[in-house]
Amino acid sequence: MEGRIETGDVMIRMENLWKVYKTGTISVVALREVSFSVKKGEFVSVMGPSGSGKSTLMNIIGCLDRMTKGRYILNGIDVSGLSDYELSKIRNERIGFVFQTFNLLPRMSALKNVELPMIYAGVNAKQRHERAIEALRKVDLLERKDHKPNELSGGQRQRVAIARALVNNPDILLADEPTGNLDSKSGEEIMAIFQALNREGVTIVLVTHEPDIAMHTDRIVTFRDGMVIKDEKVENRLDAKEVLEKLVEQNLIYQENTM
Ligand SMILES: Nc1ncnc2c1ncn2[C@@H]1O[C@H](COP(=O)(O)OP(=O)(O)OP(=O)(O)O)[C@@H](O)[C@H]1O
Ligand SMILES: [Mg+2]
Numbered sequence: 193m194e195g196r197i198e199t200g201d202v203m204i205r206m207e208n209l210w211k212v213y214k215t216g217t218i219s220v221v222a223l224r225e226v227s228f229s230v231k232k233g234e235f236v237s238v239m240g241p242s243g244s245g246k247s248t249l250m251n252i253i254g255c256l257d258r259m260t261k262g263r264y265i266l267n268g269i270d271v272s273g274l275s276d277y278e279l280s281k282i283r284n285e286r287i288g289f290v291f292q293t294f295n296l297l298p299r300m301s302a303l304k305n306v307e308l309p310m311i312y313a314g315v316n317a318k319q320r321h322e323r324a325i326e327a328l329r330k331v332d333l334l335e336r337k338d339h340k341p342n343e344l345s346g347g348q349r350q351r352v353a354i355a356r357a358l359v360n361n362p363d364i365l366l367a368d369e370p371t372g373n374l375d376s377k378s379g380e381e382i383m384a385i386f387q388a389l390n391r392e393g394v395t396i397v398l399v400t401h402e403p404d405i406a407m408h409t410d411r412i413v414t415f416r417d418g419m420v421i422k423d424e425k426v427e428n429r430l431d432a433k434e435v436l437e438k439l440v441e442q443n444l445i446y447q448e449n450t451m
Contacts, residue, residue: 196268203364203395204230204253209262211248211418222248224418226262230397232363235390237406238399240415246399247368249415253397254287254366255279267363284313288357292369294349296341302328302352303337310359327355331385347378354385365389367398371405377439383408384432408432 199205211223222245230236238246251257252264255271264271266282274282296305306324315323328334331351341349350370357365367386371379383405390396398409406412407430414422 195270195273197265197270199265199268201232202229202265203232203234203267204228204397205263205265206252207263207265209252209264210260211245211252211257212260222418223252223259226418226420228413228420230395232267232395233390233393234411235386235396235409236398236411236413237409238397238413238415239401239403239406240421244415245418246415248418250366250368250397250399253364254289255283284309285360286363288360288362288365290350290353290357290365290367290370292372294341294346294353296349296352296356298341301338301340302333302344302355305341305352306355306359309356313360323359324355327358328352330358331355345378346374347381350374350378350382351385354382358389363395365394365396367396369399369401371400371402377436379405380432380436380439384436387432404430 206226206228209223209226209228210221213220213222226245226249228249238249240246248257252259253266255266255274259272267286269282271279271282297308300308303321303324306327307320310320310323325334325337328337331354333348333351333355336344336348341352344352354370365386370386371382374382379402386396386398387408396409398405400406407426410426410429412422412424412426413420
């Protein structure tokens, strides 16, 4: 992976990027001429109607899929020139994914689910265990480590998925509607975890349909028909911890022991 490009404090840079899906005789343009950058340590949300290209964008950022045309530079590396093997290496070592549907393995405990990406990364058993424990502590779920996904609430499942995304210490966290299936308190708890990670320096890109969730980030980029139509800074970023405290104060929710 020689030939680094000097991009300064930019983590993600896309230049005139296109993605066209070809299915049989039909072509769908999912991204058209997208130019989009995210700085190191930035927390960006991506919004836009269904079908506007948000997940397509995330898949390309996360090196899960390739663009059709254009240029994508990830932390100084021109991704278009990389082999599948190199892409999977970047994906495993630098990027954590969180999805709306959690994508946990149902027969495995929370702990084993969190250990999984480290098996692919070749981490030994002792370290796997220690790092998984640490990640579960970070998301405040240590006491549920032996529970299987169906023995956890939606919010707790998502916290397991976040712990799993963190164990390889990624530079970037990509979250595609991580609060889409959650009630507002659980969603707020997820945002509190993301904000804490972001304060530690993790760059985060989050797709959401909910304007309230987007208000927890630094910047909102809006897509429509595969194009960026708006890119705005959030003036007073909401603090998830404060929102949670307010919810409790107003007695809209009862503080319960969720452990
Ligand atoms: N694998 C695929 N093959 C063919 N077309 C696809 C594929 N994935 C997505 N598309 C098409 O690309 C366009 C963008 O889809 P994408 O999933 O990126 O939208 P989205 O903004 O994430 O929508 P949603 O909010 O519903 O998740 C859509 O028209 C979709 O039908
Ligand atoms: Mg989507």
